Amino acid sequence: MTHQRPYHHGDLRRAVLSAALDVIATDGPSALSLRDLARRAGVSHAAPAHHFKDRTGLLTAIAAEGYALLATALDEAKDLRDAGVRYVRFAREHPAHFQVMFTPELLRENDLELATARALAGERLRTAVAAVPSSGRGPDARLAGVAAWSLAHGFATLLLSHNLDGPVGDRDPEDVFRALTGMLFRSGATPES
Amino acid sequence: MTHQRPYHHGDLRRAVLSAALDVIATDGPSALSLRDLARRAGVSHAAPAHHFKDRTGLLTAIAAEGYALLATALDEAKDLRDAGVRYVRFAREHPAHFQVMFTPELLRENDLELATARALAGERLRTAVAAVPSSGRGPDARLAGVAAWSLAHGFATLLLSHNLDGPVGDRDPEDVFRALTGMLFRSGATPES
DNA sequence: GGGCAATCTAGTCACTGTCAAGTTCTGCGG
DNA sequence: CCGCAGAACTTGACAGTGACTAGATTGCCC
Numbered sequence: 292m293t294h295q296r297p298y299h300h301g302d303l304r305r306a307v308l309s310a311a312l313d314v315i316a317t318d319g320p321s322a323l324s325l326r327d328l329a330r331r332a333g334v335s336h337a338a339p340a341h342h343f344k345d346r347t348g349l350l351t352a353i354a355a356e357g358y359a360l361l362a363t364a365l366d367e368a369k370d371l372r373d374a375g376v377r378y379v380r381f382a383r384e385h386p387a388h389f390q391v392m393f394t395p396e397l398l399r400e401n402d403l404e405l406a407t408a409r410a411l412a413g414e415r416l417r418t419a420v421a422a423v424p425s426s427g428r429g430p431d432a433r434l435a436g437v438a439a440w441s442l443a444h445g446f447a448t449l450l451l452s453h454n455l456d457g458p459v460g461d462r463d464p465e466d467v468f469r470a471l472t473g474m475l476f477r478s479g480a481t482p483e484s
Numbered sequence: 485m486t487h488q489r490p491y492h493h494g495d496l497r498r499a500v501l502s503a504a505l506d507v508i509a510t511d512g513p514s515a516l517s518l519r520d521l522a523r524r525a526g527v528s529h530a531a532p533a534h535h536f537k538d539r540t541g542l543l544t545a546i547a548a549e550g551y552a553l554l555a556t557a558l559d560e561a562k563d564l565r566d567a568g569v570r571y572v573r574f575a576r577e578h579p580a581h582f583q584v585m586f587t588p589e590l591l592r593e594n595d596l597e598l599a600t601a602r603a604l605a606g607e608r609l610r611t612a613v614a615a616v617p618s619s620g621r622g623p624d625a626r627l628a629g630v631a632a633w634s635l636a637h638g639f640a641t642l643l644l645s646h647n648l649d650g651p652v653g654d655r656d657p658e659d660v661f662r663a664l665t666g667m668l669f670r671s672g673a674t675p676e677s
Numbered sequence: 678g679g680g681c682a683a684t685c686t687a688g689t690c691a692c693t694g695t696c697a698a699g700t701t702c703t704g705c706g707g
Numbered sequence: 708c709c710g711c712a713g714a715a716c717t718t719g720a721c722a723g724t725g726a727c728t729a730g731a732t733t734g735c736c737c
Binding site: 299300303334335336337338341342 | 714715716717718719
């Protein structure tokens with residue numbers, strides 16, 4: 292596969308992508324520089340633009356890849372709680388993807404690959420919600436989906452932004468999340484006007 | 485009437501801040517340019533740097549202001565659900581603040597003003613959680629707080645990233661959120677539409 | 678008034694994304 | 708095996724950016 296490459300890199304697209312994921316995970320998307328990525332790959336400054344049209348194209352590709360990864364992760368979920376756990380795990384294992392996926396102003400929203408990947412992930416989410424018997428497909432099956440998604444998404448987001456470092460401490464975040472869902476969905480949960 | 489633009493702007497700090505909020509709300513923090521803000525204020529390109537040391541300083545000031553606004557909003561909350569509603573309302577009314585507040589890599593974390601404002605907002609959140617009688621101050625009062633925060637934060641975040649445009653439709657997001665909490669924290673009170 | 682610090686201007690430097698045009702390699706039909 | 712179309716990459720240029728500096732202007736307080 293890869294051997295000597297004086298001129299052609301071999302798999303520049305993948306190299307740039309993974310370098311970008313590193314940068315985003317540590318310093319955020321705004322610290323991303325195409326020239327820096329090119330430097331890391333040992334390639335001229337304009338080479339990445341050939342694979343991803345521009346900066347937005349690179350980020351869009353990352354988001355699409357993220358939605359695809361999320362879809363496969365949710366695919367194997369046993370029930371809704373497991374789907375939530377997998378959602379949180381995905382955010383922790385792929386923080387760069389996660390961050391970019393939910394920052395629409397960085398993406399080319401009309402990109403085909405992005406749209407299909409996102410649609411697939413949304414489908415997976417919806418089936419996980421529909422698997423809960425009590426929610427049925429009533430008018431508030433949607434509401435249940437929004438509730439579950441909000442909880443998982445909020446937890447993941449706060450986790451990544453280091454806002455739960457205190458409360459969670461050194462416990463396994465997935466365990467904490469499981470405890471959360473057990474608390475909310477048990478009958479006779481904490482009443483509240 | 486004001487005659488020709490004087491040498492001194494008058495309130496450049498406020499002008500730059502509000503222009504920055506406009507830009508961030510529509511195009512995100514990465515689209516923010518100090519030079520552009522200076523241009524909008526009709527001032528030389530280096531003028532903003534005198535008020536906010538650098539780009540990071542500007543964003544840090546915005547985040548601090550955001551935490552202060554959030555603290556006062558939560559201050560008047562009647563109960564935990566109301567606090568959640570106010571949290572969502574804050575995110576919708578101050579999307580730029582909200583976005584910057586939870587993007588730590590854009591901020592100067594050791595800034596004093598930021599730290600105190602954040603601490604105050606956190607205090608308000610904690611008292612709102614503690615006001616729920618059954619949660620008491622047991623070992624999972626923390627857990628309840630994380631649950632409530634995650635739900636509200638996730639809902640707000642998904643809302644701002646236009647991921648709930650479908651499910652929520654044209655309903656008032658605050659009403660939807662109220663319905664959510666009624667669903668999760670089931671009690672004697674029937675969830676309203 | 679006189680001085681002084683806050684405020685703003687003007688110029689520079691290194692860096693960035695993007696474009697256009699050139700160069701080198703690869704795959705493929707003949 | 709050849710040759711050539713095009714993909715992959717380079718090179719060079721341009722405008723815009725953040726950060727820094729030195730200097731100009733102004734309001735303000737004694």
